[in-house]
Amino acid sequence: MTITATDILNAKILIVDDQEPNVTLLEQLLLESGYTRVTTTMDPQAVCDLNAENHYDLVLLDLQMPRMDGFEVMAALKADDPADYLPVLVLTAQPGHKLQALQSGAKDFISKPFDLVEVKTRIHNMLEVRLLYKQLESSNDTLEDTVQKRTAELLRINLQCTEEIEERKKAEASLQGTYTEIKQLKDKLQAENVYLQQEVARQFNFDEIIGNSQLLSQVFHQVEQVAPMNATVLLLGETGTGKGLVARAIHSRNARKKSPLITVDCTTLPATLIESELFGRERGAFTGSDSKQIGRFELADGGTLFLDEIGEMPLEMQAKLLRVIQDGEFERLGSPHTIKVDVRIIAATNRNLIDEVRNGKFREDLYYRLNVFPITLPPLRQRKEDIPLLVNHFVAKFNKKIGKQINIVSNAAQNTLQQHHWPGNVRELESAIERAVILSAGTSLQILDRFDSFDKRVSSNDRFDGVNRRVPREEPSVKTLVELEHEHIINVLQQTNWRIEGQQGAAVILGLNPSTLRARMRKYGIVRH
Template identity: 40%
Template sequence: MQQHPINGQNKILIVEDQFIEANNLQEMLEQAGYSISGIARSVSGALNMIDMDRPDMVLVDIFLKGPLTGIDLAKTLRQRNIPFIYLSANSNKQTLDAAKATRPYGFLVKPFRESDVITMMDIASYLHTNSLETQAYEDKQKSSSTSQPRLANIIGNSEKLRTVLHQVQLVAPTDTSVLVLGESGTGKEMIADSVHQFSRRKSQPLVKVNCAALPSELIDSMLFGHEKGAFTGAHEKRIGKFEQAHGGTIFLDEIGEICPLSQAKLLRVLQEKQVERIGGNETIRVNVRIIAATSRNLEQEVANGKFRLDLYYRLNVFPLTVPSLRERMDDIPLLAEHFAQVHANKTGKPIKGIEEKALKQLQQYHWPGNIRELEHCIERAVLQSDGTMIRQFKTPDSPATTQQGTTRIKTMEENEREHIINVLRACEGKIFGKGGAAEILGMNVSTLNFRIKKLGIDKEKILRSPG
């Protein structure tokens, strides 16, 4: 059987008050090549064992009986920089929230399966090693007097954006897996581009896969490739995305959309660093860095049983949360001027800038579609402009004007109808898929189609009208 020592060290402390479960864990780990330094039944017993013989990893039950719980022990382990994995009988949201607060290196749900235990040990080792590498890099950067390079194509100077960009510069030079989180339209793909841009792999391929756009029956072929004749329609051999990214980086956009079966296959590739094409017998080694992104709450998806816990921990090594546009309103003038010039150059319009009053108007809107919605709004304004300055924008919360010239407050339904119409125009009627109206609005396709019908929106008519 393959040995799984933690970076050459393998002393494991089990903290579990259930005798049978503790002994089952011990047997699984010893068969895999680990050495068990002891089994503790309480927090006080565990601390005594740690003082006598510091372990390389601790497996600790969250809900130990007694005055102190596994969470109490975890806080001490964090202080002493000892990696730990939580053990629990369930993986509901309350348990995951408790786990998240103490930042564990893994999570095992009872009853334990040997394959899950060994996989989680590998993940915990990987997380701990890379956290040390990242800390060393951060310390080096703090002691360096050189200025940080600017990340290309990312515009803004707000505090929340600067925090994310600092994290990008910390993690980019390592090979650590990165999970980019954030609402639709916030620029997650550009963050992924920046991680690759400042990595050691920047001269190698950055291969992008939009998981949301791939039917479940095709995603395995797209990721891992297939041989000629592997299935109906496989008229020639296809090299999968992982092979294409060998030596470089693979960006798995909207990773939360892939089905459970493909999640299992993806996890195996990440663990073993090798792929097999569909219909083939050859094992192909791949050396890729993983960057994944999602607009879903993966922790909630795990709690709902829709996303694998072990895959979540494999991906969530270094999370980067991209702020929504609502959280960085100070960046809107810079973004607006940039988009105005981009689209002026594309259309040949003589736009020189945006009036201050119009910029303030942009900062008063809440931008549910984030930067993507902002760009579409400015593109429309450029197309409709007949001068050198943009004087106003049409946003869904703009006041309606009566025949007498006075203004009135629009109803919620009027605002919603106008907002959906504006987004449909910006997307040229595209409903689903990347850049579609459903993605920009953060709605399910079925929900959006229902709202379009209920609000009496004639898609074909609005696309023919100037807007």
């Protein structure tokens, strides 16, 4: 802030005195000193109007005037504009008036008779202060204005922010609502999905066999073709693929369905008892046989005999079996009488019978007798599209059995199940779902099993190619299926501390019947050390 000499010389000055010589002297002095805007009056009553019109920077005011003295003029100026700082320089010859004048608002005084140097100096100083004050006031106004504008701007921004925050909160609340709604819809959809899948399963099931894959449909078609006839059927496929179910489906689609379907599980029968089990025996036929026994062939007369795991049948029995299949004739143990029966044969095996024939473990002639109409059950890993239907079927089955209400199978759970290789096929899947239903809390199925990578290697050793041919192994360096099976059984048995049966037993984990597992253990010579 600076005040220049020009600013001072351009300041507005009013000289008020009823004595003309004084007025002239002062005016003359100021004009000679370079002041450009000097006004004079000898009428004190005109001062307020003149000031209102011209806004003076300095008033040189005589105190002793008729009609209105200097004190009254100062009072009137103050009354007009109490906030305005209008410097008044009083001109007085009375020393006693000086103090009174300062108390009445005068800023300074000049004694009469005038000392012209003093007059000039005082006027100059007062104007400098006056102009500085005005500059300060104007800067204050600008500053205040800026502060006001900035405050208004900040208030506006603040308001805008508050509105935006409110809007964001509303949007978040609405998003949260939408998310909850989507979640509810998703749960509902999943529940409906389970229900619909069950409906679909009902449409696609074939008796008790669930699945709508291309591969399984081919099996259904073959069953439809062969079931009404009496031809022998050979069911091939890995363990747990549903050979037992297919045998029942064939029987139930034949006129023989009114007669029984008798099953012989060749793995569970000790070699010494197979013959009497199949053909019966007379009392005393051998030591300890003190009662007559009707064999399964006789029991199945007019119906169907299902020879499960035929590959396990001892060689000497295979010859006798061939005769019954060819001629429908046999004798009970210890009886010379030939019995004739009308039995339809369905045989099943998870072994490669051609290999068994090659290795001299299965009679070739029996193989050809049985292999009239082979049906190969595809492993589950080759028809993964059946997994969702099967999962829902088993969830519903075990919900009912265990008394749970699981109705959601999440995509994550489905994915886990889809990724597994299922060496134990549907039986393994069934056990996994039973375990999951038991362990799941709430209404969503939780898959807690950790399926390891062991089974991945099995797929490269698939034994059946769908038409009962041996599939050449692609990687000669990998272990054989037999080696893997042997190794895996030992691993699982060690895990279960050699427990075979029950929920925690090795048979459930391997997806095998306990009797089948025992047969395999015998076959591989696996014993607990």
